[in-house]
Amino acid sequence: MALLGKTGDGKSSSGNTILSGKIFTTQCSPESSTAECKSGVAMVGGRTVTxxxxxxxxxxxxxxxxxxSEIIRSITECAPAVDAFVIVLKxxxxxxxxIQILDKIVECYGEDTFKHGVVLFTHGEDLDGQTIEAFVKKSPKLQELVNKCGGRCHVIDNKQWKKRFWGNRRNKVHVKNMLETIDKMVKENGCYTNELLSSVEEDIQDEMNGMDTIHLTPEEKREAAKKKVHKKYLIRFAGVATGTLVGAFMGIGVAVGSVVALLKAAKLPKTFQAIATGVTAASTLASTAGGAATATAAATAALAGAIGGGITGYKAAEEADSVRDAIKMATKANCENAKEAVRKAEQIPSNVYKTCTVYSDRNNFLAKI
Known part of the structure; x- marks a missing residue:
């Protein structure tokens, strides 16, 4: 399961409570003590839980x-699939x-993500005897989020309840209930995955297959492979907005498509990369045609632009010494390309745009470009 949520709501403490051990670093602070994605594994109720x-x-x-960097690490940790996204609230x-944070959660998560979502509240001691269901009903926004997650809602207390050894108000009971909820959810909806997570898993497997060392266990080889993939993606995604990566991770279709297209395009021979970059200029013309271009043409142009811009940023950032430099170099390269595309567009007669209306079919439009 992947724990998601905002700073200070107790994700790390919840991870320790679920695994019954001090796996994740926690501290009393208004700032986040989690600056790095980390996974932990333990036996819980006779099963292995990650x-x-x-x-x-x-x-x-x-x-x-x-x-x-940590969003990319989260993606590599979750590949190829996860059983549940646990949204941790307080x-x-x-x-x-x-309330604004709740709106952002609903905005960032794709509808398919909610099918695999469970809401977990911390600080259960503060319920003052009321049930978590009664607490949720007091806030329409909270109720909306829980409803989107199929009504799956649980509560723990990372301080008081862990000291209890009997009764319903102890964490072991609530963790057991949550695991049963996740079991039922996986049985009904399967595991969460998308094309991005599948592509990341392929890269991890390729790295593992390329290792010639025989002194590593399969688990150690996978960890080493994930580190290599993470480092490679830091450069490859230097020109991609953080919000786009979050959207791709959480299953928002447009974001998934653009990021996966970038991964696939980066694997092509350089000749095809040049063609894809060239499509960026052509797609700029299509997207600037306004009313003359069809909606399909505009969508195709946006995707082509994402591919071309991503490749440009990747190539520009290859020589960077740090993530910060990679982002700067990728942004500058794409900015220069955009200026050049606009300059060329201004030199082309306006009647060229009329061809955009003829090729409303996606494949014909791509073929024309």
Whole structure:
């Protein structure tokens, strides 16, 4: 299971509670103590459970390059699939700021993600005797989120309840209930995966197959392979916005398609990469045609632009010494390409745009370009 949520709501502590051990670093602080995605494994109730503790997606304390690095690490940790996304929230008063965070969660997560989502509340001791269901009903926004997750809602207390050895108000009971909920959810909806996670798994397997060492266990080989893939993706995704990566991870279709297209295009021979980059200029013409271009043409242009821009950024960032430099170099290269595309577009007669309306079929439009 992958733990998701905002800074300070207790993801790391929840991971420790679920695994019954001090696997993840926790501390009493208004800032996030998780600046790196980490996974932990333990036997829980007679089964092997893996928990992935992700950095706070909404953590403003971290720099852009650190957040991007950890989102990429989260993707490699979750590949090829996860059983559940556990959205960790805190029992307490929901101010306007908390409501905005809930809106962002609903906005960032794809509909398919919610089919594999479970809401887990921490600080259960603060319920003051009421049930978690009664607490949720007091907030329409909370109720909306829980409803999107199929009504799957649980509560733990990472401090008080872990000291209890009997009764319903102890964490072992609630963790057991949550695992049973996840079992039922997986039986009904399967595991969560998407094309991005599948592509990442292929790269991990390729790295593992390329290792000639015989002194590593399969688990050690996989860890080494994930580190190599993470490093490669830091450069490859240097020109991709962090929000796009989050959207791709959480199953938003457009984001998944653009990021996967970039991964596939980067594997092509350089001749085909040049063609894909050339499509960027052509797609710029199509997208600037306004009313003359069809909606299909505009969508195709956007995807082609993402591929071309991603390759340009990847090539420009290959020589970078750090993630920050890679982002700067990739952005500069794409900016220069965009200026050149616009300059060339201004030199082309306006009647060229008329061809866009003829090729409303996606394949014919691509063939014309």
């Amino acid at each position: 928990v992935i503790d992700t950095p706070g997606i909404f953590d403003t304390r971290l720099s852009e390059e650190v957040i991007k 029992v307490g008063k929901y101010t306007e700021q908390e």
